[in-house]
Amino acid sequence: MANDTRSPSPAPCCAGASAPPGPPLKPAADIAIPSRRVPGESEAYRRARIELLAQEIELRRHIERVAAQRRALPPGGVVPQDYRFQSEDGPVMFSGLFGKHDTLITYVWMFGPQRERPCPMCTSMLSALEGEMPDILQRVSFAVVASSPIERLIAFKKERGWRHLRLYSSAGTDFNADYAGDTPGNDDNPAFNVFTRRDGTLRHFWGDMMGMETADPGQDPRGAPDPMPLWTMLDLTPEGRGTDWYPKLDYTP
Known part of the structure; x- marks a missing residue:
């Protein structure tokens, strides 16, 4: 599940979804107000961080929309046997x-x-x-x-x-x-x-149905949201997930 840090452009959300509409939301850019400043940040960093914050808000909203669409799925297939x-x-x-x-x-x-x-x-x-x-x-x-x-x-x-x-x-x-x-x-x-x-x-x-055929260039297939906290943590770092690192069962030299 390692991948580079490039992100594909977001696709239109929930086409044909039957999930109920939520309340009207303010534009993400209007509420992208960082709750704090950190020592030594430049104005260029501040502007870029606010732009990123707006995208993070949009990502959170997209996750919520997808979760609502998932909950609205019609009844699935009956389990064929009591294994x-x-x-x-x-x-x-x-x-x-x-x-x-x-x-x-x-x-x-x-x-x-x-x-x-x-x-x-x-x-x-x-x-x-x-x-x-x-x-x-x-x-x-x-x-x-x-x-x-x-x-x-x-x-x-x-x-x-x-x-x-x-x-x-x-x-x-x-x-x-x-x-x-x-x-x-x-x-x-x-x-x-x-x-x-x-x-x-x-x-x-x-x-889950996001197999190899759903992978984007330079990325391994994975769920969305990704179920592995490991990748979520690495996605917060400047190095990202990398392109060829995977966890091991043991790190003994």
Whole structure:
């Protein structure tokens, strides 16, 4: 997910969207008033920063518009079967992953049986979400799914020091094929999916679809907003994400 710092021109937002319109907003340039000055900044820096602030406000608004359009999606497809997973505590059905909530987020982790070690990118993101999980689980359920045997998943969880992520093995099920696009010879794809439980019916609500075919020149494909805090932090720096750096499982010399 590394990329250069160039940004493509924004596309028209939400064409054909059914999301309800929000309240009228003041032009971003009218409210782009920095809340503070910092020592030593020049007037040229100040002008450029105000222009950037207006674009940051527009970006925030665009994120809100996209989120509203996502929430307004019509009902998704009914989940075709109650998949049988292996959890850290034994067998569990897909319907059981919802627990006390009616919304479930799943992440398909690239740690299939053919891998000696899990994907570093997936692991970096999951390590960040580990810290947020006590808060996330107040609102929705969250399950990390991989096709390796549950024993391998538990061993790596202990190695990594994860405490809050809930891991499930999908080995022997069609879940990864149905919701991560796994096919013979291409059987280790990552995928975020959101499911709902309404009146006893389990439906797919949303899934990430920004694959290689959606990448812009000089950039890796990624979600929007990007789910990895790592990249969000690096995007705040003058060096940016870079073009060829990726996280590793270990940085021992």
